[in-house]
Amino acid sequence: MLKIALDAMGGDQAPRVEVEGAVQAAREYGLGIILVGRKNVLRRELAQYEEAALLPIEIAHASEVISMSDVAGKAVRAKDSSIRVATGLVRDGYAQGLISAGNTGATMAISKVVMGVLPGVHRPAIAQVFPTLKGTLAVLIDVGANVDCAPEMLTDFAIMGAAYSRVVCHRENPRIGILSIGEEEHKGNELTREATPLLKQLPINFIGNVEGQDLYSGHADVIVCDGFIGNVALKVSEGLVNTVKSLLRESLEANLTRQLGYALSRGAFEDFRKRVDYTEYGGAPLLGVKGVCVICHGRSNAHAIKNAIRVAREIYEGGVNKEIEATLLKGLEELPAASL
């Protein structure tokens, strides 16, 4: 049975939502979950679910907890943290993937140290999925693992994003764009101008520059960028969705006619909420490490944790890492001899 290791101590509402998400996932997806954290705490939490005893949920003890404010260096030195134990379970083959809603920097650093990096990958990166107007899902990569990126790092992001798009978003020949500030190739900054010729040499469907609005247009299936830019884009989006919800709610509560209108159209808002809700998309994978690692928002609820478990399974079963390795190899073979 496929098993997912879940850092149960990481998120803002840990371990409550982690355990609840694990129970839901074990029930719905029929896969095994290893809850990682303080044994006593997790046993007590799990005991609240009557069905838990019948589900394939185990507990792996870890005495330490990395907090959101711990720096990555300190976190890496903690030898018995829940993140570290979870990554060890993946490295040793006891689990096929790992989920954490804890400290993102620590999760990345520990994953790289414990599981290692895929051969040929310069730097692992975090990919985030967005719903588009075409009804497809687009992938933005990197959304925060690397800042001040060198151009060749963006070629890794393209290859990793393409594999993820094919397997998890079901885009057969994903269109890969580079996030810039104009459609023409010369528009952009030093990084985009230097990365573009490298991206053109890859065995991918590279479509050139895309702009901010293309996150949602569906024009590109994968958008590569420096992690600083990607993180800003992600948080601007989150902030704006919340703002839109607030402004609409405020306006809709302003008088009785509107309140009635809202009541009648509530289903539409529910649809909308679901389509823009990050919890539906199940966390963001750290691609490029040897193993499957899905990072969840610190504010994740049980639904988000459950969906992250689903995504981890899809990445594992779909062979995202094998595809990344194969494309990297193919890219090397296709490079003109002069550039080697």
Added chain:
Amino acid sequence: MLKIALDAMGGDQAPRVEVEGAVQAAREYGLGIILVGRKNVLRRELAQYEEAALLPIEIAHASEVISMSDVAGKAVRAKDSSIRVATGLVRDGYAQGLISAGNTGATMAISKVVMGVLPGVHRPAIAQVFPTLKGTLAVLIDVGANVDCAPEMLTDFAIMGAAYSRVVCHRENPRIGILSIGEEEHKGNELTREATPLLKQLPINFIGNVEGQDLYSGHADVIVCDGFIGNVALKVSEGLVNTVKSLLRESLEANLTRQLGYALSRGAFEDFRKRVDYTEYGGAPLLGVKGVCVICHGRSNAHAIKNAIRVAREIYEGGVNKEIEATLLKGLEELPAASL
């Protein structure tokens, strides 16, 4: 009478929306407009408004038009373009401000060449206003005039943004943040880490790092960033607002109950549209040049042009440039002697 020069040939729907916006502004605000462009074309367009003859609208002839695809260098060499003639009117004191919905790169380049840069400013920058959840307006600067910024350029952006926030957004002691990817000072990239100590030395209310969601939270009144990042943030927002509108419309049209609900709550959507609609905020000023220059979206309608004219007047009458110069001078005086 205060006069605004309007490049009437620049936007996607020029000169129709420019002339219509000019007529609205002259009527509502009681200020003079100088339409700049091909005299015959503009006369014909203006003749469609019966009231035009009674309004203080003049025409200044310019034989050339800069297209959206022209590069800035070529645009600067065109000696009789509508943008160039309009900037000349401001430089020579015939007009107190200039509006263009044309080629942004060309408008920036020509404004800098013709009007010059305020003493002490490293690089002019474009400021964009956003509505916040607190009901205030926040300013993002730079949204595209400069990429690969040096740290000291961000100090200019802070000073210029603060002046703009005070005068146009009515924030008495604006809170200035730097756009980054975490609240803590060490989180960010090379640029944010190098700019932060410089920003701390300025005579402004600097609050440190802010994140993408703070564009809309109202936590900061002014957010400074590299123009590449700012442009991406702006376009991500535009794209998301359009996506939200489409998704909601789709959902609301799905069945009769929802359609009725929508009809009853239409006022709320109208409120919402107005609050997130860029046309309400009247374009984005190019701050740091000697004169007032407001850049509009190429897709601007007459309403956006009218509001841009209002903003140009506010910048001029509120003395934004004088305030920028005074703060730059104060900053120099307050710097520790050792750093001079």
